[in-house]
Amino acid sequence: LIQLAIPLNFIGFVYREIRQGLTDIEHMFDLLDVRAEVVDKADAKELKIQRGAIAFRDVHFAYDGARPILKGISFEVPAGKTVAVVGPSGAGKSTLSRLLYRFYDVQRGSITIDGQDVRDVTQKSLRAVIGMVPQDTVLFNDTIAYNIRYGRVTASDAEVEVAAEAAQIADFIRGLPEGYLAMVGERGLKLSGGEKQRVAIARTILKAPPILILDEATSALDTKTEQEIQAALDIVSRNRTTLVIAHRLSTVINADEIIVLKDGVIAERGTHGELIERDGLYASMWSRQREATQAEEQLKRVRESD
Numbered sequence: 153l154i155q156l157a158i159p160l161n162f163i164g165f166v167y168r169e170i171r172q173g174l175t176d177i178e179h180m181f182d183l184l185d186v187r188a189e190v191v192d193k194a195d196a197k198e199l200k201i202q203r204g205a206i207a208f209r210d211v212h213f214a215y216d217g218a219r220p221i222l223k224g225i226s227f228e229v230p231a232g233k234t235v236a237v238v239g240p241s242g243a244g245k246s247t248l249s250r251l252l253y254r255f256y257d258v259q260r261g262s263i264t265i266d267g268q269d270v271r272d273v274t275q276k277s278l279r280a281v282i283g284m285v286p287q288d289t290v291l292f293n294d295t296i297a298y299n300i301r302y303g304r305v306t307a308s309d310a311e312v313e314v315a316a317e318a319a320q321i322a323d324f325i326r327g328l329p330e331g332y333l334a335m336v337g338e339r340g341l342k343l344s345g346g347e348k349q350r351v352a353i354a355r356t357i358l359k360a361p362p363i364l365i366l367d368e369a370t371s372a373l374d375t376k377t378e379q380e381i382q383a384a385l386d387i388v389s390r391n392r393t394t395l396v397i398a399h400r401l402s403t404v405i406n407a408d409e410i411i412v413l414k415d416g417v418i419a420e421r422g423t424h425g426e427l428i429e430r431d432g433l434y435a436s437m438w439s440r441q442r443e444a445t446q447a448e449e450q451l452k453r454v455r456e457s458d
């Protein structure tokens with residue numbers, strides 16, 4: 153019966169999502185995959201958040217048995233601090249954030265928040281304390297105000313505007329003929345990757361969770377957009393325990409610790425300064441990225457002067 157109840161429950165969920173105008177069908181199937189995987193324990197408790205300290209201990213994980221992705225990862229994100237995870241594409245960085253959000257369960261080891269194993273608490277109480285700014289934000293076919301208010305549906309118009317301001321998206325919205333009532337999503341105005349990310353940040357500001365996961369988009373952003381997003385992220389991550397899956401230099405430099413993931417293990421760890429000094433994998437990634445950014449800006453200057 154339980155086995156039957158979950159899919160029925162899920163169909164209800166999907167139906168509601170469709171009615172709400174979820175635009176990204178693939179994302180929905182992602183959820184479908186994921187929801188079947190993880191079930192609350194019969195005696196699951198509510199997560200009791202104190203200061204919001206996260207600990208990964210000897211975490212092992214594979215999506216399928218044949219190919220281990222994480223092979224014994226241990227690190228902590230102390231309450232209120234920021235830890236950035238970097239590493240080559242496919243190293244398993246986003247997988248860490250999915251495990252913390254409990255889209256999947258670890259196969260060995262544990263992940264705890266304030267000492268409570270994420271497998272022992274209800275998914276609802278776990279997800280209520282985590283704000284997720286994903287790589288690609290799903291927008292509903294509705295107004296931009298609705299899309300921001302999704303972070304906390306009871307928020308007033310004034311609160312939505314304050315959040316938009318802090319997320320550095322308010323100027324953009326004011327520039328739209330219909331302002332906050334402009335329709336966005338597939339059937340409305342299509343926002344750029346950077347704009348969508350700022351909508352996600354505004355949502356998260358309204359949700360005001362003690363724990364934050366930022367999964368940065370891989371796509372290159374121009375310097376101005378990057379600075380705007382960085383300013384928004386600085387505001388939202390202040391005094392919050394933050395795990396950043398980082399692709400941009402600007403988010404990494406100020407992190408309290410940087411974890412360099414490679415082939416499923418931690419290859420290096422330390423602050424930006426320490427890792428540069430070490431002159432290893434991080435230092436070479438950093439100089440490569442800096443060269444790429446400089447080349448891009450040079451190209452832009454050449455184009456602008458044409």
Ligand code: ATP
Pocket residue numbers: 215216221239240241242243244245246247248370
């Ligand atoms: P990027 O920097 O490119 O975003 P990443 O380090 O975040 O990469 P992950 O998304 O964590 O990498 O993926 C790690 C590995 O797990 C990759 O090889 C990927 O193909 C694989 N993987 C990711 N999601 C799934 C899934 N749902 N099923 C099977 N394999 C997956």
